[in-house]
Amino acid sequence: MTGLTPAHRAAERAARQSYGKLVAYLAAHTGDVAAAEDALADAFAAALANWPTRGVPQAPEAWLLAAARRRIIDMARRRRTREAAADRLLLSIEEAAAEMDPADVPDWRLRLMFACAHAAMRGPLMLQTVLGLDAAAIAAAFLTAPKAMSQRLVRAKRRIHDTGIPFRLPDHADLPARLDAVLEAIYAAFGAGWPDPSGLDARRQGLLDEAVWLGHVVVGLLPEEPEGLGLLALMLHAGARRAARRSAQGDYVPLSEQDPALWDAAAIDEAEQLLQRASRHGRIGRFQLEAAVQSVHSARRITGRTDWHAIIELYDGLLELTQSPVVAVNRAVASSETAGPASGLAALDELVGDPRLAAYQPYWAARAELLARLGRRASADAAYAQAILLEPDPAVRRFLEQRRARFRPNYS
Numbered sequence: 294m295t296g297l298t299p300a301h302r303a304a305e306r307a308a309r310q311s312y313g314k315l316v317a318y319l320a321a322h323t324g325d326v327a328a329a330e331d332a333l334a335d336a337f338a339a340a341l342a343n344w345p346t347r348g349v350p351q352a353p354e355a356w357l358l359a360a361a362r363r364r365i366i367d368m369a370r371r372r373r374t375r376e377a378a379a380d381r382l383l384l385s386i387e388e389a390a391a392e393m394d395p396a397d398v399p400d401w402r403l404r405l406m407f408a409c410a411h412a413a414m415r416g417p418l419m420l421q422t423v424l425g426l427d428a429a430a431i432a433a434a435f436l437t438a439p440k441a442m443s444q445r446l447v448r449a450k451r452r453i454h455d456t457g458i459p460f461r462l463p464d465h466a467d468l469p470a471r472l473d474a475v476l477e478a479i480y481a482a483f484g485a486g487w488p489d490p491s492g493l494d495a496r497r498q499g500l501l502d503e504a505v506w507l508g509h510v511v512v513g514l515l516p517e518e519p520e521g522l523g524l525l526a527l528m529l530h531a532g533a534r535r536a537a538r539r540s541a542q543g544d545y546v547p548l549s550e551q552d553p554a555l556w557d558a559a560a561i562d563e564a565e566q567l568l569q570r571a572s573r574h575g576r577i578g579r580f581q582l583e584a585a586v587q588s589v590h591s592a593r594r595i596t597g598r599t600d601w602h603a604i605i606e607l608y609d610g611l612l613e614l615t616q617s618p619v620v621a622v623n624r625a626v627a628s629s630e631t632a633g634p635a636s637g638l639a640a641l642d643e644l645v646g647d648p649r650l651a652a653y654q655p656y657w658a659a660r661a662e663l664l665a666r667l668g669r670r671a672s673a674d675a676a677y678a679q680a681i682l683l684e685p686d687p688a689v690r691r692f693l694e695q696r697r698a699r700f701r702p703n704y705s
Contacts, residue, residue, distance in 0.1 A: 311353075483532075545688040644656070
């Protein structure tokens with residue numbers, strides 16, 4: 294944010310901290326996600342025009358909400374003669390404006406996520422409406438063309454509006470299927486923020502903290518849902534290592550080389566308590582198993598070693614549940630730690646040809662490392678080249694290039 298004015302920095306900070314909260318509040322009162330987003334976009338544009346000359350308001354969130362509500366009221370008034378529903382929309386917004394102190398906006402992001410859970414594009418839609426990710430970033434996460442993703446998101450928002458999907462927590466009978474979609478979206482947000490531990494990427498900034506916050510909200514509202522507990526435990530375990538993932542010089546540090554003293558002990562302890570709570574329900578799920586894997590890694594801060602046999606057993610359970618090629622790659626790496634690189638490579642060989650792994654960098658990085666350990670230098674070099682090509686993070690690319698240089702064949 295170098296070179297930005299205080300007003301622009303305040304607007305960026307408000308966008309990171311309040312975008313989803315404000316969209317959720319506005320959409321809940323209008324039933325129209327797209328209109329809420331448009332009104333909020335106009336409010337941010339007005340802020341960038343107003344704040345540099347008049348100063349940043351003491352409560353930027355309240356200022357933006359008031360501006361967005363005025364915009365929605367104006368839009369409703371303009372179409373009153375064309376749509377009978379506009380009168381009801383205008384009344385609901387005006388009533389909300391009269392009753393609500395703009396400085397005390399309720400946080401209805403979880404309601405918005407459950408409303409999005411009705412739509413076919415529910416995961417991507419949640420990432421855009423609640424967390425403010427653009428279509429290009431979401432398309433990259435879901436391996437889809439940006440234009441196609443944008444069109445699908447527009448259709449999903451229209452469906453919410455046209456069918457009148459309510460913005461509320463679902464009834465108990467409807468909860469399980471829709472909760473899965475909410476948890477998946479929260480984890481996708483966490484994953485989107487994971488490659489940026491230093492918080493330097495404007496598109497990813499704050500996503501880890503936002504996802505953890507939403508995880509806490511889910512656990513607070515649904516304290517007896519073991520997968521909600523498991524997801525929060527997983528994010529806390531992984532997030533606890535954030536400070537150790539980069540050296541003082543900004544270089545990437547793999548998990549096996551991290552200093553456990555740099556891990557957040559309080560976050561790890563909280564994660565362990567959540568896992569214990571989840572285990573009491575006797576319903577094992579994906580997020581609980583993934584959190585248990587991270588728990589085994591975290592135990593190294595106490596034992597000084599990693600129990601790879603336990604990790605393999607947990608991955609076996611995950612594979613049975615998910616049939617995920619990503620889990621299969623992770624299991625292959627764990628197998629190499631107990632049975633040697635040949636065992637790990639044999640497991641990776643079984644995945645050759647799976648189109649889902651063609652652009653998955655960790656598959657190629659794992660393959661390269663195991664080939665190098667087996668002395669197959671030319672094959673390792675080619676796999677490292679593919680991993681480097683697929684890796685967007687400069688720090689991780691440098692790490693892979695250094696690994697490649699160690700094992701690169703001598704062609705002279």
